[in-house]
Amino acid sequence: MADAPLLNRAQRDAVTTLSGPLLVLAGAGTGKTRVITYRIAELIKSGIKPPRILAVTFTNKAAREMRERAIALIGKRTRGDKPPEISTFHSLCVRILRRHARLLGYPTDFSIYDRGDQETLARSALRDVRVGHDTLRPGDLLALIGAWKNRGLSPDQATDTAEKEREELGALAFARYQANLKSSGAMDFDDLLLKTEELFTSHPEARFAEASRFDHVLVDEYQDTNGLQYRVLLALAERHRNLCVVGDDDQSIYGWRGAEVAHILGFAKDWTGAKVVRLEENYRSTEPILSLANTLIQHNGSRHPKTLRAMHQGGTPPRFLRFEDEVAESEGIVREIESRLRGNGGPRVMPSDMAILFRTNEQPRAFELELRRAGIPYVLVGGMSFYDRKEVRDVLSYLRVLANPADEVSLLRVINTPARGIGAGSVEVLMKRAVTAGVPLWSVLPQAETDPDLPHGVGARVDAFRQLIERFRARLGREPLAQLATELIATVDYKAELRRAYREPAEAEARFLGVEELVNSIALYEGRAENPSLLGFLEETALAGRDSDTEDERQSHALTLMTLHSAKGLEFLHVYLVGMEEGLLPHARSVADGRGIEEERRLCYVGVTRARETLALSFAKGRTKWGKSRPSIPSRFLFEMRGETERAARAAAAAAAAFTHGAPEAPPPEPQDEKPAKAKPAKGGAKLVRRGQTAGTASKRGERKGGAR
DNA sequence: CCCTGCGCTTTTTTT
DNA sequence: AAGCGCAGGG
Numbered sequence: 028m029a030d031a032p033l034l035n036r037a038q039r040d041a042v043t044t045l046s047g048p049l050l051v052l053a054g055a056g057t058g059k060t061r062v063i064t065y066r067i068a069e070l071i072k073s074g075i076k077p078p079r080i081l082a083v084t085f086t087n088k089a090a091r092e093m094r095e096r097a098i099a100l101i102g103k104r105t106r107g108d109k110p111p112e113i114s115t116f117h118s119l120c121v122r123i124l125r126r127h128a129r130l131l132g133y134p135t136d137f138s139i140y141d142r143g144d145q146e147t148l149a150r151s152a153l154r155d156v157r158v159g160h161d162t163l164r165p166g167d168l169l170a171l172i173g174a175w176k177n178r179g180l181s182p183d184q185a186t187d188t189a190e191k192e193r194e195e196l197g198a199l200a201f202a203r204y205q206a207n208l209k210s211s212g213a214m215d216f217d218d219l220l221l222k223t224e225e226l227f228t229s230h231p232e233a234r235f236a237e238a239s240r241f242d243h244v245l246v247d248e249y250q251d252t253n254g255l256q257y258r259v260l261l262a263l264a265e266r267h268r269n270l271c272v273v274g275d276d277d278q279s280i281y282g283w284r285g286a287e288v289a290h291i292l293g294f295a296k297d298w299t300g301a302k303v304v305r306l307e308e309n310y311r312s313t314e315p316i317l318s319l320a321n322t323l324i325q326h327n328g329s330r331h332p333k334t335l336r337a338m339h340q341g342g343t344p345p346r347f348l349r350f351e352d353e354v355a356e357s358e359g360i361v362r363e364i365e366s367r368l369r370g371n372g373g374p375r376v377m378p379s380d381m382a383i384l385f386r387t388n389e390q391p392r393a394f395e396l397e398l399r400r401a402g403i404p405y406v407l408v409g410g411m412s413f414y415d416r417k418e419v420r421d422v423l424s425y426l427r428v429l430a431n432p433a434d435e436v437s438l439l440r441v442i443n444t445p446a447r448g449i450g451a452g453s454v455e456v457l458m459k460r461a462v463t464a465g466v467p468l469w470s471v472l473p474q475a476e477t478d479p480d481l482p483h484g485v486g487a488r489v490d491a492f493r494q495l496i497e498r499f500r501a502r503l504g505r506e507p508l509a510q511l512a513t514e515l516i517a518t519v520d521y522k523a524e525l526r527r528a529y530r531e532p533a534e535a536e537a538r539f540l541g542v543e544e545l546v547n548s549i550a551l552y553e554g555r556a557e558n559p560s561l562l563g564f565l566e567e568t569a570l571a572g573r574d575s576d577t578e579d580e581r582q583s584h585a586l587t588l589m590t591l592h593s594a595k596g597l598e599f600l601h602v603y604l605v606g607m608e609e610g611l612l613p614h615a616r617s618v619a620d621g622r623g624i625e626e627e628r629r630l631c632y633v634g635v636t637r638a639r640e641t642l643a644l645s646f647a648k649g650r651t652k653w654g655k656s657r658p659s660i661p662s663r664f665l666f667e668m669r670g671e672t673e674r675a676a677r678a679a680a681a682a683a684a685a686f687t688h689g690a691p692e693a694p695p696p697e698p699q700d701e702k703p704a705k706a707k708p709a710k711g712g713a714k715l716v717r718r719g720q721t722a723g724t725a726s727k728r729g730e731r732k733g734g735a736r
Numbered sequence: 737c738c739c740t741g742c743g744c745t746t747t748t749t750t751t
Numbered sequence: 752a753a754g755c756g757c758a759g760g761g
Contacts, residue, residue: 085751086750086751087751115751116751117751141751142750164745166744216750216751217751219742280749281749281750281751283748283749283750284749284750285751386748386749387748388748389747389748409750443737445738446738448737448738449737450737450738451737453737482737485737570751590748590749590750592748592749592751593749593750610747612745614748615748616747616749617748617749626749630749651752652746652747652752653744653745653746653747653753654752654753671749
């Protein structure tokens with residue numbers, strides 16, 4: 028967007044309307060980040076003190092970027108002054124809660140439970156409430172709990188509203204889940220918002236104090252605000268009403284997480300006198316790409332009607348690529364990328380100019396393999412992250428126990444890792460003691476030595492473990508954290524544990540590198556933070572684990588692989604949107620109701636509008652799932668984009684038939700001439716490139732199979 | 737208590 | 752294909 032005019036008329040309007048509620052309906056690529064940062068600068072110019080401005084984003088990465096841009100704009104003016112508060116909803120709430128946790132009966136050093144911890148907790152809660160034979164899966168329970176928390180329901184209220192049996196079971200497990208969180212002195216992601224709301228309702232003075240810290244509130248990606256976030260926002264902004272929200276209803280892709288488009292659609296009603304500014308001039312994409320996006324999104328019924336105008340004329344038409352299967356898809360696309368990197372057939376391209384976008388986290392596998400073979404640097408955003416690795420989680424759990432010994436999920440994880448003779452049976456005995464006494468597991472460990480129910484010798488081992496933790500705990504804050512962590516890892520001999528668990532020496536070594544990397548990140552944190560503390564480090568890893576500075580650094584010279592959800596807000600010169608198939612995009616689980624399809628369509632729209640200069644959409648005729656190959660039907664969106672509504676309907680019908688009968692042997696989804704690869708280019712002239720399985724492809728595949736064994 | 741191996745399920749997106 | 756839970760032998 029470097030070549031956009033300084034500010035166009037609408038942008039200027041949004042930037043200079045300084046007070047009262049303001050809704051900026053900003054289409055994709057219309058410069059909304061620019062509007063927010065310029066607005067912050069304008070507010071400061073008008074005399075508002077920077078720290079009295081709060082800007083809220085959805086990801087830490089977005090917050091970091093906005094902070095940098097804002098500082099670059101206002102730098103001189105704020106010398107010596109505190110900067111504006113720019114953070115995500117979650118870190119904002121953590122900061123609020125740390126100040127008032129005691130009022131809610133939580134320790135100030137409460138732990139933050141991420142998705143992995145939530146699953147552990149969900150699993151154990153389900154074990155406790157199991158009735159009869161059918162039970163929920165942890166993932167299903169978490170989805171239920173998330174929905175309840177979003178609506179602000181307590182476990183009791185959830186029980187009252189439960190209708191189906193699985194909901195009753197879920198509500199029961201919810202009660203356990205929440206009780207365990209509480210006794211662990213821990214909050215999950217939703218709790219951070221929920222407890223903030225609770226704080227604001229039950230302690231008006233705390234709410235007043237927090238709301239009084241700001242005169243202006245700005246919110247990015249407002250279309251993805253859920254009920255909890257909305258209510259926290261309301262509490263912070265309702266006094267001064269200087270609330271500026273920026274978003275695009277066409278890019279609302281978090282409905283499954285409770286995001287309500289209603290919030291952005293109804294903003295003018297919720298905030299009387301709200302001014303509305305529309306940004307419709309797109310500075311990102313070339314005209315053919317944008318027209319494809321416009322055609323697609325017009326198939327959605329419930330939306331603010333708007334049409335983006337391309338400021339960049341000319342450009343190449345998007346291409347549609349057809350492949351035999353997911354392996355051919357990755358081979359074909361990576362070969363094309365290789366040739367682009369060499370500068371064949373056009374200007375030379377850097378890896379960082381390109382992105383491969385997909386719907387689900389299993390899709391990048393094939394691409395990773397090919398990219399590694401080709402020696403092309405890439406970063407996989409999201410998915411199995413560094414912090415999901417077993418060895419990293421183990422060490423983090425040790426650290427979390429040091430910070431907050433009541434943290435039960437972490438304590439249970441490390442109490443016998445590496446194995447120190449405290450088996451599952453003994454842990455169960457200890458747990459019973461804790462439950463009966465109504466105290467955290469940690470608090471009953473001192474009595475283990477004299478516990479008659481523990482097998483001989485176990486009590487002493489439990490006590491040795493407790494003393495080990497106490498010893499390190501006492502040293503917190505007195506010496507560098509990285510040093511403490513290194514020593515702890517050595518004392519428990521975690522390296523030996525890895526050698527035991529991974530018989531392949533190379534793998535054990537690689538795993539230990541992960542541990543060392545974690546220690547490095549602690550050292551980096553200590554160097555960077557103003558007031559380094561164990562709590563601060565853990566908070567960063569929990570809230571920002573997936574996007575760190577180092578990740579940013581890597582991304583700056585590598586090709587990006589990521590989900591459509593992660594791609595929101597970003598842009599790339601060249602985009603490959605892969606796996607354009609029924610069941611994948613739209614995803615099978617979203618097809619059930621009409622509303623689901625619209626969100627999938629928006630997701631596709633987000634993908635298309637990430638591209639600046641070129642866009643390729645690919646699909647495979649078949650795809651392997653659990654070792655079995657199944658035929659695929661081209662996505663209805665491919666047809667919709669090209670104005671072939673009739674064919675889109677047929678693809679949808681074929682998909683519905685294939686999914687309901689669930690037959691892998693279903694007849695070929697549609698006659699040969701239905702395939703986009705054979706269809707005539709639509710108006711706007713999409714150029715078609717066919718890539719089937721060639722002899723070269725086949726032999727290459729043979730090679731890899733041979734080589735992999 | 738610890739380890740191995742068998743069988744069963746798995747189908748979305750994330751702060 | 753892969754990860755998890757569980758049973759059975761050291």
